[in-house]
Structure formats: C-alpha cells, structure tokens
Amino acid sequence: MKYRFGKPKRRTQRSDNLWILDLLEDSSLVNELNDNRDIWTARQPQSGLCVVCKGSRMLCGKTRCPVMLRVNSFARSVPLIKTLNIFGASPPSVFVGRVGYPYVYAGPMVPPIHEDTSLYDLPELWFGKTIDEIVRFRSMLIRGKHRVHVRRFEEAGKILDVTRELALASRATDVELSLKKHPRGSIVLNADVQPFGPSAPIRDLRMSSARWDHQLEKVYYDTDLRAKSAVLEVYSRGVMVTKIQRAFSVGAFGVKPQRRLVPTRWSITAVDSMISKDLIERVKEFPLINEYRLYESSYLENQFEVLMMPDAWSYEAIEAWYPGTVWNPGGRRVVMFGDWEGYSGRSSYAEIGGCYYAARLAVCELLTKERRQASVVVLREARP
Template sequence: MRRIPAELCVRCKGAKFLCGLTSCPILERFRAVTNAASKVRLDVGLLQGSTPPSVIVGEKGYPKVSLSFNVAPEVVGEQARLYEDPAGWWGRASLHDIINYRSSLVSNFSMYRINDVWKLYEREISLATISERPVLSESKVTGKLETKLKFDGIVMPRGPTIKADDIRVTENPKVPKILDRLINDDVKANDAVLTLYRGGEDVYRVVSALSTGLLGTLKNRKLVPTRWAITAVDSIVGDSLLKEVRDLPWVSETSVFFQGYLGNYFHIIIYPSSFFSTWVEIWYPTSLWAGELTITDLSEDYWGKYGTLDGGYMAARLAALEYLTKIRRSAGVMIIREVTGEYFAPVGNWHIRETVRRAFNNRLGSFQGLGEALDLVQGRLKDGRVKLREIRAIKRVLNQTRIDSFFDS
C-alpha cells in the first residue's frame, strides 16, 4: 500500500483522515479480516463456503508451489461472485470496496509440485476455479490464521490465509463446454488459449485454466504461477491480434480517448501509421510505489519487439489491439497512464485492461495530427511539470522517421 508516515497514523487513529483519504484503510481492512476470521471454525478445523471462483498459484519455491483456493466463509451461491468480479467491479466498486471484498476471502493454501495437475483435476479443485458459477467447498484446516492481507501489482490482493490439509469440492462445478472439450484434448497451450478467447471466454477464466494446468498437451501440463499466467494470456492473445491488424489499412485520422478508474487515468492516442505502440506511466508523488514524480516508458515496434516485458503494458496492449481488430484498422497507439495518490493500494493489473477497454467508448475528439492530440493531453495532465514531448518514447515517435513509415497504407 501507499506509504503513509506512521506518525501520521498515530496522530489520526483512523478518525481525522490526516492522510487525505476519505476513510481509514487500516480500520476497514481490520474489520473485514476480523469478520472473515470469525467465520473459520478453528476449534474443529473446518472452513466452509463458496469460491467466487478464485485461485492463486504462487511462484516462490518453484517447481514446488503454493495453491491458494480462495473461499468466502459461510457464503453460499451467487453472493460469492462479488468477491472476485473484475468486469462487474469496474466503475461500481471503489478501491476501499475491493480491499474489503478481498479481505473477506480466506485463502486455503496447500503445497503442490507443478506436475500434480491430475491430482487437482480428479478432486475437482481445478474445475471449481473455472466454473461459470460459485462452487461450494469444505476444507480441513490446521494451524493459525494469518490475517495479513497480501498485495501484488499483477494479481489481486489475497486475504487471510490458513493451511488446508484437505479441500473437498461439495458442489458440481459448471464448466463451459468449449473449455471442457479442451481439457480432454491434446492441444498446445497457446492454441487452447486462442480457441477459448475466440470462443468468447473472458481472459480471467482462461488465466485460471492455464494456471491450474488444464491447458496444453496432455503429457506436458503443469501448474503455472498466476502472475506468469496473466501476462502469458495477455501476450498470447495480443500477439495473435497484432498479426491480424498489422497490415490492415491505417486509421484515417488522429483520435484521443480517455477513461479513469481507481485513481488511474488513461489518455490513448490513435494515429495514422503502421502499428507502433508507446506506453508512458506517470507516477505522481504520494501515489503507490512513488515518493516523487516518476515517469517510465517503453515502445513496441511493427514486428512486436519491445525492450522490457511489463505486465501492465501487456494488459493495456490487449485492450488496444481488441479495438483495432474491431474497427479493422492498423494504427500507431500511444497510451499515457497517470497514477495519482488515490491509488493507495495495488489490486492487480485487471483494472488497466478494463479501463483501457472502456476508454475506447469515450472519444474526446479528432485532430489534425499527433502533435495537436498531444497538446490536448498535455493540457489535461494532473501536473504541469510533466512535458510529454520531452519523454523519450514520445520524442522517438515525433522526431524520428521509422522504417514502418515506408509501408503503404
């Protein structure tokens, strides 16, 4: 979470909001965790409830990894879906709401080797994580409940954790037909991911299927850490979409789109060009990770080559390529992300994907050229100290003649 000085919290005690937030995240998290913990029957070592569905495969200790099966204690049926619902949260749930939802899930964790795929399948644990509806479960748990909430920049926050000696799925998972077929087919993971995406499955279920080892050739299936699976799915789908749009006719005009959510604000410029993508992140003082104004950038060229793999960029890139595929055009893409102090805790990169998707429903206008579009965005930035034309990746687009400019439109 954002580093708020401890002395400020001591003076405030959750009552004066000296940090500038509208409510105290420490107290809210404490209430949610305490409520969840009270529903775990530690006296008999039992945890009952539905998974939204939700699962996180860890990466520490690979090839022996933790699998966290997330359950809403004593919650049955559709009500559990609220605890993990990225598309449904967008625009409705605040950052405080999301932290409360995640704090209210109890994470049953067990250790598995990455080739224990069929063990999870036979016990329907992996099937429960890809179900179209919440699935009821019963876990035998041991040890103490760890009440610390774990945050991550790519995956969703994880609530209180406890060791599960046994997880029993007590309700039949409802697996989509297309996914059920692929589980039993000897198909490469990349091909399976694309088949699911093009068949209408959302990326979140595809990520869970890949992460729990349900996709790939039968003899090579393995558990995949969730962080890796998220970026892999974004990359596989994005690369496929790029092949579709790379040689399409260019867009005829320069457009600017905008959307904001959870203290993250995105301006997206689409301009006539063969595909070339620019990603700029502006982190303001007091925002998450940044104690001072910080700017990062990267570029991706016509052939899909980029300098650094960035999970946030891959999520935004997927959304932008979906839009270009929809309008059947190629274009240069410039995505400018501002991160403000409102974003005080990381909730995973799903909100980047969803916000950029929705930005394309909100066009600010059309412009004569890239320079005019940049001037508009410059005037809308939260801090005038940021000079867009001086950022390395943007200067590259403005000042250099790229080889793809010689391609016919």
C-alpha cells in the same frame, strides 16, 4: 519487519501496534480483533509514512486511509474464520503462488458465505465499483494452500484435482475447505499493497458437483493441443480472459507431458501477451484509421489517456507515478517510465510489467472490433 500480536503479560502492558485498534470506530470490530490476536498479523515496511501517520494525518496524500479500510474489512471477516472448516461458494477462484518456485503453494479461494460470489474473482465486472466494495469482497476470500511441484502437480492427489476442477467451473460452486490451522490474515501497514484474505494449509478439500465451462472442457481433454493454441481457441469462442488465465494457471492447457502449474501473477501476463500478440497480426492487415483519436478514463486514482494516430501499428505505454504512490512513495516529483514496440513487435519482456500487456490487449480488442489499424500511445497517471 513482522510483528505478531500476543496477549500482554499484564493488563498494563501494551503492544506498540495496538494503535490500529484505537483507530477503529466500531467497538464490536475492536473487540473481535482484540479477542483474536492469534489469527492476525500486522506487517510494516522498513520505511514509510504509514506507521508515522497511523491512519490519522493522511501523509500519503490520500483522502481516506487504505490501511484502515483493510483493517475494517478484515475485522468484519474474523467471526467467519474462527474455525478449521470453511463452507462457502467459491466464485470460482484459485491461486497459485510463485514464492519458492518450482515448489509453490496452490489451492482454492473460498469466502465463508453461500450466495452468488461470481463477482469476487471477475475483474472485468469491477469497473465502477468503489475501492471499499472491492476490498470488502476480496478480503473475504480465504486461501487454502497446498505445496506442490509445478511439473508434478498431477501426482499431488485429490487436493490439486479438486482445485483444477474448480478452476474450470462455469459458475460459483459450493466448497468445503478443511484446514490444518486456523486461517491467519495479514494487515500490511503500507497503503499500496493489494488486499488479500487470510490463508492456511489444507487438510482436505471437497466440492459439490460442478458444471465445467464447455469451451474450457474441450481444450482440457485435447491433450495434443498446444497451450497457446488452446488459449487463442477459447478466447475466439467468447470465454472471458480472467477464466482463461485461471485455467492456464492450473495446467489445464497444453500437450499432456508439458502441462504445468503457472503462478497466478505470471499466468495473467502470459495470457494477455498471447492474445494481444495474435490480435496484432490481424490489426496489421486492416486499413489505417482516418483521424486522430483520444480516449480517456479516470478510476481509482488512475487517469488513462489513449492516443490513436493514423499510422502503421506501433505501441507505447508510459506511466507517471506521483509522490505517495507505490513506485514513488517518498519522492518529491513525478517519476515517469515506459516501454514500446514497433511494427515488428518485441522479443523481451516489457520493463514496466504486466500493465503493458493488459493495456495492449485492450487497444487491440478495440482495433480488431473496428477492423482498423493505428499507432497507439497509452498514458497512465497513478495519483495518491
């Protein structure tokens, strides 16, 4: 269900969802949201604890309310987005949606600030950051949207041309984003939806001169090189995986007639899968490790245990979701599911999704670095 806050007809009349404003401790933030109700929306799931809890009783089991964290972050960005013209340094960052495929919305993501914003779209550098920090800078990214067919994106004109150039840039780049409407943001009354900034359709897009990443530029102009080969080539030359995923999503790789836009979510998994699959073939040629190993890590309510055993390559990923987490919001017991592959690999998509391939890439990178082979089990606990 979707609610839009509008001005009451009388001062005594009040929207049921204005309880959000009551929970903010900073009066200046309350005033910003209250005075700009036309640029934000609150959305709630059909069922869930968030609306009942209203950020005060912690019914989800968390020690801090993730919804209110997003509300605070969004409220602080309101003064910066009350305009149709956004000027800022893009990390660089672009986003290609998947709703309506093959007609999708694509465009840049630009924070209305001028500083080094590289961190905003490089997850490789986020480890160790608090959830507050991540939500704060991700909520600052304003998404410009332009509707385009994934196979005919090169006919879409200047907006997509500039978006592609931005995706290939080597560092944060100044962008001028002219919008058709004021950016609108959504505050989702669900503790497990990823934070995102406001968005609006693009009228015009300009970018300062930017230096492309040299390795990405080379494969972009090689219009006879297949997309998979391009991905593996730039990875072997040290390009960060996030940058490869970004370039892949804007159709920068592949044989010219076959290039297309790839929704960001799909491009992340596709690149992780291609790189890890190539590394697996190398791992199979290495000698076995000579010991049992257990690696562990705990971060942002996620506990990882990685078991490596001295046996031929195989891989299994198992996840346990506690009650109150995204895939087990109303359950009373831990829910577990997983997927696996043997020495010969797999031909179907893993049911547990992109995390399967992200973890597979991580373990393959370690084994390749050590020039060793192992049978691997990755255990993940998602806690409230």
